[in-house]
């Protein structure tokens with residue numbers, strides 16, 4: 001790959017309350033796929049001179065057109081690859097019935113490796129083209145099918161974590177692991193398999209990495225959780241993902257299975273599975289002690305608002321978590337969520353925050369607090385990019401644009417020729433960049449994502465030839 005320079009509009013998150021919107025930015029990507037340098041405001045006439053001052057002579061320049069801008073790639077901190085074929089089904093159920101009637105039957109089909117080989121390429125392609133450059137995937141409980149998933153993600157060049165579910169109890173006979181020992185040994189085999197996948201990048205960490213995936217406390221015996229805690233202790237860099245406090249019946253069942261534990265979150269903590277690189281999905285109904293424990297352990301929360309609405313789980317108090325300093329990112333949680341696109345999670349995160357704000361109408365929120373307020377566009381951008389990167393412990397390399405970071409990016413087009421009738425504007429008259437971002441968030445879809453880059457390499461989008 002040669003070095004390349006992008007010139008035009010660039011948007012990048014700074015904090016939960018601010019982002020940079022730079023209409024005349026020059027951003028250089030080195031042959032490694034890392035961002036080499038950025039000059040935030042360059043006049044047309046100064047482009048070549050500025051490049052030359054950085055030693056960039058005869059380097060290609062990609063000029064973004066009016067209505068196009070660069071955005072850091074989106075981070076999906078929680079999705080289930082084997083549930084993608086189920087998208088849009090089963091909305092009449094709440095979590096535990098939905099798992100039994102809709103989800104486990106579909107996931108169990110991944111015992112058939114031909115089905116996995118046919119399905120996973122479509123799943124991964126669809127997620128990449130939705131603008132997700134980093135994704136934390138749950139596979140099914142099957143070792144071989146999950147190896148296939150990891151291989152496809154690696155081949156397609158997406159940045160990802162891939163884990164197989166651990167489940168040795170409380171699931172149907174057709175979809176359960178025979179023992180804790182076999183569950184752990186299959187997990188170790190998957191970890192070894194993913195670690196030896198061919199690396200084709202200069203990324204600080206391999207693009208595809210394993211992640212421990214105790215599905216949820218209900219599906220794991222105490223001895224399985226304990227053994228997974230030992231696996232985690234042997235590798236502090238190994239990420240962990242699981243579900244927590246999603247649905248009232250799920251919480252009650254969990255507490256009946258672990259009567260010695262003070263809380264649902266405490267079950268994971270007791271096994272050494274709650275730490276700074278743990279991704280906790282949902283976290284809708286946490287109590288104060290659990291919030292304090294998560295903050296103390298520095299674990300992250302994957303906010304999955306579409307799924308939380310769709311399965312009637314509830315509205316997670318994300319503003320409160322942000323006020324407590326907890327890392328938060330967004331998750332599509334397919335197929336509890338009915339869209340593989342983080343744009344849909346952004347829209348529902350906004351609505352979820354408005355529901356909470358409406359419930360507290362008339363109360364004066366503390367100055368500067370996020371709790372009980374609607375999330376701003378800046379906050380939504382942060383959660384979808386840098387916040388997600390923090391939850392995945394990848395914030396040093398992705399989630400925003402700065403020199404030394406990986407160029408994981410989208411070229412977004414809100415031009416009329418993108419073909420999305422929901423986004424209207426004139427292509428000839430300059431449009432306000434922050435306004436374009438807001439329109440993209442609330443009315444955009446994959447037609448507006450023309451290029452998807454991971455580590456500098458084009459891997460998807462409408463202009464990607466496949």
Ligand SMILES: O=c1[nH]c(=O)c2nc[nH]c2[nH]1
Pocket residue numbers: 080095099103215216243246307333336
């Ligand atoms: O939304 C969810 N989707 C799942 O697949 C799942 N498994 C346990 N808990 C879960 N919640």
